Amino acid sequence: MTQPSFETHEVFNQSPPFEDVNLLKADRPLMDAVRANGGADAEQELIAFGALWGSADMAEQGRLANENTPKLRSFDAKGFRRDVVEFHPAYHQMMARSIEAGLHNSTWTAQGKPAGGSSEVVRAAKFYIASQVESGHLCPITMTRASVAALASQPELLARTMPVIGTRNYDPAFAPWWGKRGMTLGMGMTEKQGGTDVRANMTTAERTSDGYRITGHKWFMSAPMCDAFLVLAQAEGGLTCFFLPRFAPDGSVNALRFQRLKDKLGNRSNASSEVEFAGAYAERVGDEGRGISTIIQMVQLTRQDCAISSAGLMRSGLAHALHHARHRSVFQKHLADQPLMQSVLADMALHVEATVALVMRLCRAFDRALGDPSEAAYMRLLTPAIKYWVCKGAPPFLYEAMECLGGNGYVEDGILARHFRESPVNAIWEGSGNVMCLDVLRALSREAEAATAVLKILAEETRGLPGAADAVASVSQAFRRGDSERVARLAVEKLALLAAVAALNAVTPAHAELFAATRLANVHPSMYGAVDLDPAAIRALLERALP
Ligand SMILES: Cc1cc2nc3c(=O)[nH]c(=O)nc-3n(C[C@H](O)[C@H](O)[C@H](O)COP(=O)(O)OP(=O)(O)OC[C@H]3O[C@@H](n4cnc5c(N)ncnc54)[C@H](O)[C@@H]3O)c2cc1C
Numbered sequence: 001m002t003q004p005s006f007e008t009h010e011v012f013n014q015s016p017p018f019e020d021v022n023l024l025k026a027d028r029p030l031m032d033a034v035r036a037n038g039g040a041d042a043e044q045e046l047i048a049f050g051a052l053w054g055s056a057d058m059a060e061q062g063r064l065a066n067e068n069t070p071k072l073r074s075f076d077a078k079g080f081r082r083d084v085v086e087f088h089p090a091y092h093q094m095m096a097r098s099i100e101a102g103l104h105n106s107t108w109t110a111q112g113k114p115a116g117g118s119s120e121v122v123r124a125a126k127f128y129i130a131s132q133v134e135s136g137h138l139c140p141i142t143m144t145r146a147s148v149a150a151l152a153s154q155p156e157l158l159a160r161t162m163p164v165i166g167t168r169n170y171d172p173a174f175a176p177w178w179g180k181r182g183m184t185l186g187m188g189m190t191e192k193q194g195g196t197d198v199r200a201n202m203t204t205a206e207r208t209s210d211g212y213r214i215t216g217h218k219w220f221m222s223a224p225m226c227d228a229f230l231v232l233a234q235a236e237g238g239l240t241c242f243f244l245p246r247f248a249p250d251g252s253v254n255a256l257r258f259q260r261l262k263d264k265l266g267n268r269s270n271a272s273s274e275v276e277f278a279g280a281y282a283e284r285v286g287d288e289g290r291g292i293s294t295i296i297q298m299v300q301l302t303r304q305d306c307a308i309s310s311a312g313l314m315r316s317g318l319a320h321a322l323h324h325a326r327h328r329s330v331f332q333k334h335l336a337d338q339p340l341m342q343s344v345l346a347d348m349a350l351h352v353e354a355t356v357a358l359v360m361r362l363c364r365a366f367d368r369a370l371g372d373p374s375e376a377a378y379m380r381l382l383t384p385a386i387k388y389w390v391c392k393g394a395p396p397f398l399y400e401a402m403e404c405l406g407g408n409g410y411v412e413d414g415i416l417a418r419h420f421r422e423s424p425v426n427a428i429w430e431g432s433g434n435v436m437c438l439d440v441l442r443a444l445s446r447e448a449e450a451a452t453a454v455l456k457i458l459a460e461e462t463r464g465l466p467g468a469a470d471a472v473a474s475v476s477q478a479f480r481r482g483d484s485e486r487v488a489r490l491a492v493e494k495l496a497l498l499a500a501v502a503a504l505n506a507v508t509p510a511h512a513e514l515f516a517a518t519r520l521a522n523v524h525p526s527m528y529g530a531v532d533l534d535p536a537a538i539r540a541l542l543e544r545a546l547p
Contacts, residue, residue: 014408015327018320019059023129024050027315028544029353029507030125033360036507038367039121046125049101053129058097059415062134064090065269066418072224072261072273083258084174085225085271094137094269096170099182101126104144105166107366112148112162120366124308124359131312132319135422136269138309140184140223146301147185150230150241153286153294157243161228176247177227186226187298188218188244188275195220196435198232198239198292203277205233205240205284212284214244214277220429224258224273230285230295231277237288241295248281255280266421299430300379303387304366306426310394311355313419317401318352320416321345322546324405336542341404344529346538347518348400349545351528353508354500354515355390361503362386374457377450381443382499388436389496391427398423400528437488440495444479452476455495461502465513467521471498494520511541 005011024031024046034046052058068088076082098104103126107119123145131138148165151158161183169182177183194200203216214233221229228245248254255278262272286294322345325335335341362382368375398420402409409416427433444451455476462468471494478484478491497519505512518524518531525531533541 013327013329015324017056017059018323019054019056021054021319022047022050023054023132024125026050026054026319026546028547029349029356030128030315032507033357033503034121034125036357037121037360037364038118039125039360042118042122042125046122046129049126050129052097053133058133061090061093062269062415064088065094065134066136069268070261070271072258072271074258081257083253083256085258085261085273087172087225087269087271091137091269092170092172094134095140095172095184098130098137098141099170100168102168103127103130103138104141104184105148105168107145108148108162108166110162110166112152112158112165114370116367116370118364118367120363121360124304124363127305127308128312128315128356128359131309132316134269135309135313135419136267138305139267139270140186140226142302142305142309143186143223143226143298144184146298146305147187147230149297149301150285150294151243152297153241153290154243154284157283157285161243172225174225174246176251177245180227183227184223184225186221186223186229187295187302188221188229188231189295190218190220192217192219196432201232201234201239203231203233205235205242205282207236210249210281212242212282213279214242214282215279217274217276219274220262220272221275222270222272224256224261224271224275230298231282232291232295233282235284235288239291240288241285241291242282243285244277244280244282265424266418267425268421300383301366302430303383303436304362306430307362307383307387307390308359310391310423310426311352311359313394313423314348314355314397314401315352317398317416317419318345318348319546320414321348321401321404322542324408326546328406335404340529342535342538342542343531343533344400344404345545346533346541347528347531348397349541350511350515350518350533351393351397353511353541353544354504354519355393357503357507358386358496358500359390361499361506373450374453377447377454378457380447381440381451381454382496384431384436384439384443385492385496386499387431388427388433388440388492389500392433394423394426395420396526397528433489437492438485440492441479441484441488458495458498458502461505462498462512462516465501465505465516465520467516467519468498468501471520508544510537514541 164183167182171181205212257276259274365375365379402416459472
């Protein structure tokens with residue numbers, strides 16, 4: 001349909017919307033990384049997913065879900081408490097689509113055991129694609145999926161909840177979880193006086209004849225319309241993990257009092273609440289005093305998803321930038337043909353290609369960890385390192401992607417402004433940057449032998465690549481230092497880069513060489529494009545990034 005023209009001018013030289021694109025087929029680095037990490041069999045399923053999520057309709061639903069933010073309804077018209085959050089239908093649409101694709105449960109069997117095979121890699125590819133369209137709803141999706149790992153500490157509770165978590169139905173009804181067609185779970189750890197330091201939690205748990213009563217608050221508790229939350233509270237035996245449902249077993253509404261929803265920089269389709277528990281009913285998950293070790297099983301998985309989702313945001317930034325540059329002419333030449341813009345785009349493409357190879361390699365470790373100790377060691381050491389490097393790299397990347405679109409990039413009509421506002425959160429929640437670096441050090445000190453073996457394998461996998469040997473030596477040295485905490489960022493970034501080179505080498509060796517030359521042998525400049533790539537490499541990178 002032709003659009004009515006303006007009276008004063010014709011509209012031309014604007015790029016068409018980047019919509020109705022198959023987000024899998026248009027992404028060779030993703031397809032190759034999935035194949036290299038065991039997911040080849042799922043290609044048809046992923047192509048269908050990429051077509052749906054790349055549609056103009058899904059893009060529109062994503063926009064609507066973010067422009068029409070959730071609203072807290074604390075009371076009804078007569079002053080009775082309601083404590084419910086209302087979402088725009090577009091948000092529910094996103095939830096339904098993600099749940100029908102199993103993003104919340106496909107890595108588990110019906111009994112809540114790891115599904116194995118390539119389920120992590122395949123789900124990660126979907127998560128990567130979904131985050132390119134709408135990130136906010138992925139918060140309850142990732143928490144639901146991850147909660148199963150913590151529920152495993154209480155097998156009879158897992159057995160009761162798994163039949164409801166295990167369905168592919170989205171059921172947003174405000175009703176007791178046990179009667180629903182499907183359920184979602186959230187997590188409450190952070191209190192006002194301490195988030196990282198959960199030992200400082202003041203919320204208490206009192207044992208009663210039918211379970212526990214939780215009294216206290218959480219300063220951040222996202223996705224408050226979840227059917228239940230895993231929360232930490234101080235019980236007699238110490239900090240303990242609890243399953244706190246929205247409805248008590250007698251069917252009454254449980255005593256969760258939402259105080260406010262946060263007014264956030266990004267992540268706006270998702271609600272993040274401040275909440276009080278006024279003697280709320282809860283069941284114990286794991287032993288008393290084992291709260292941190294119980295919930296850390298969940299957090300390990302949400303950290304993995306933070307990295308996947310930040311990688312997806314960067315991919316989307318790159319794809320929009322490249323698409324625009326191929327349509328926009330400046331000085332009689334497409335932007336994509338201007339040598340300086342080519343350097344910027346190719347350097348960004350290289351970054352994303354290494355990032356997607358790295359997160360898929362990590363997911364393969366999650367797939368194989370149960371039966372393979374070296375994969376388990378890779379997963380333990382590299383999850384925090386990869387979360388750190390990938391998530392913290394997303395905001396500057398998206399800023400550059402926005403700039404490729406010029407002024408349009410900065411305007412909320414397009415998706416890049418939203419992606420940019422979204423991008424810092426993955427680095428902050430589920431363990432902020434420094435906390436991730438300290439976690440790498442913890443893995444090194446507690447499981448020194450396994451961690452050293454991982455480094456040895458990375459050294460073998462990157463042998464001969466520019467800067468790799470020096471990087472291995474400097475990482476080992478830094479971690480052995482008595483004051484390793486002081487230089488942890490230096491060492492963890494290098495470790496992640498080394499792992500990225502190794503992962504990319506298994507997918508596209510020529511690009512692994514380039515990535516190593518520009519990131520390991522030399523410190524990468526603070527701006528994308530400030531590198532000297534030859535024209536053939538630029539062509540190859542950009543062709544792979546978007547056909
Ligand atoms: C949008 C959003 C949604 C959220 N949703 C949830 C939720 O659903 N459930 C939930 O439980 N929490 C949630 N959080 C909270 C989030 O997990 C915490 O904000 C985060 O863990 C950091 O805790 P904090 O804010 O208390 O900061 P602090 O713990 O005070 O940390 C401040 C800074 O100090 C650094 N730091 C901490 N310890 C050290 C150290 N030993 N050495 C050096 N540096 C250190 C950290 O890296 C950080 O940069 C959410 C946060 C946001 C922004």
